[in-house]
Amino acid sequence: xxxxxxxxxxxxxxxxxxxxxxxxxxxxxxxxxxxxxxxxxxxxxxxxxxxxxxxxxxxxxxxxxxxxxxxxxxxxxxxxxxxxxxxxxxxxxxxxxxxxxxxxxxxxxxxxxxxxxxxxxxxxxxxxxxxxxxxxxxxxxxxxxxxxxxxxxxxxxxxxxxxxxxxxxxxxxxxxxxxxxxxxxxxxxxxxxxxxxxxxxxxxxxxxxxxxxx
Ligand code: PRP
Numbered sequence: 700x701x702x703x704x705x706x707x708x709x710x711x712x713x714x715x716x717x718x719x720x721x722x723x724x725x726x727x728x729x730x731x732x733x734x735x736x737x738x739x740x741x742x743x744x745x746x747x748x749x750x751x752x753x754x755x756x757x758x759x760x761x762x763x764x765x766x767x768x769x770x771x772x773x774x775x776x777x778x779x780x781x782x783x784x785x786x787x788x789x790x791x792x793x794x795x796x797x798x799x800x801x802x803x804x805x806x807x808x809x810x811x812x813x814x815x816x817x818x819x820x821x822x823x824x825x826x827x828x829x830x831x832x833x834x835x836x837x838x839x840x841x842x843x844x845x846x847x848x849x850x851x852x853x854x855x856x857x858x859x860x861x862x863x864x865x866x867x868x869x870x871x872x873x874x875x876x877x878x879x880x881x882x883x884x885x886x887x888x889x890x891x892x893x894x895x896x897x898x899x900x901x902x903x904x905x906x907x908x909x910x911x912x913x
Contacts, residue, residue, distance in 0.1 A: 701740060701746045702894050704887075707761055707769035709754035712858075713879050716791040717770045721745075724901040746894070755816075758783055758882060767887035773877045774856060777796060778817045786899050787881040792904050794858040796874040799844050801867065804852070811851035817855050821854040842866045850903030872913065 708717060715733065722728055726745035740749045752760055754772060758781035761769040769783075776785060796817065798856055800806070806845060810831045815821040818836045825832040831890065835850055842862055844850035857863060881902060888895055 702889060703743075703748050704739075704750045704894055704898070705750060705766060707752050707757045707766035707768045707771075708749050709757050709772070709775075710751050710752055711769055712756060713772060713792045714751075714769065717789070717879065719790060720791060720902065720905065721747075724727075724905050726898075726901075734832070736792065737741050755779065756784040759883050761882050764884045764886055767891060768898070769882045770879055770883050773875070774817060774820070776880060777820050780819070780884070783831065784807050784883045784885055785880045786883050787903055787906065789879045790910070792879045793877065794856050795876050797857045797870045798824075798852055798854055798872040798874065799842075799845075799857070799863050799868045799870050800852040802869045804833055804837065804845070806852075806871070811891075812849070813852050813854055814841055814850035814891055816841055817854055820874065823871060832837065842868055858910055 708714060717729060719734060725895060726742065726747060728742045728745060729740065732740060738751050742749065742753070745747040750766055757769040758775060758779045759770040760766040761783045770789065772792065810833055811827065812835055813821050813832045814835045814837050815837065816837060818834045821834050822841050837844060841853045841855040843852055845868065846866060852871065856877065857870060881899065883895055
């Protein structure tokens with residue numbers, strides 16, 4: 700009998716693109732997949748079971764082995780530094796991490812406050828720049844922080860740039876390009892090498908072919 704692989708899927712903005720990619724790679728997913736509120740969804744015809752998780756938690760499920768594989772943004776991988784294999788750049792949900800702030804802000808300040816959903820990424824970035832900062836962890840709506848005086852700058856995802864623009868903020872420095880990655884639990888990779896390699900190769904072909912037509 701074929702092994703059923705458990706895949707951790709990020710709810711939210713990556714979800715639809717990830718589902719599309721899996722279908723295009725030839726994995727039949729139930730039609731109600733997108734509408735369901737279920738957190739565990741079986742796709743027996745695809746030989747897959749999905750767990751739907753908060754994007755930031757996907758590497759945690761995979762590291763602990765309750766999911767064999769997962770789809771996670773590079774932003775989350777950089778922040779979480781989990782012990783998982785990053786096997787393929789899926790080249791979906793492209794965006795980037797950047798430092799932003801108010802135009803004309805006092806950027807010479809000693810130990811400025813930096814608000815971010817990515818405290819580790821932010822600390823690491825400013826340490827590398829040799830700049831001392833105080834990082835304030837927020838869970839969302841990061842752009843609020845400089846507007847109401849909680850922070851001097853933010854470190855956040857920029858996709859279309861609309862959120863920065865509509866809140867009167869400007870991008871100051873780009874930190875890293877971000878796309879979604881296919882990740883694998885190391886022990887699962889050894890146990891289910893054939894199934895996992897098949898999935899990785901199908902996805903790889905799809906991603907490479909898409910690259911060709913762009
Ligand atoms: C993300 C990010 C920015 C916004 C960027 O937030 O944190 O706020 O999207 O996108 P844009 O450049 O296309 O405007 P998200 O919508 O995930 O919600 P959050 O504020 O709760 O993190």
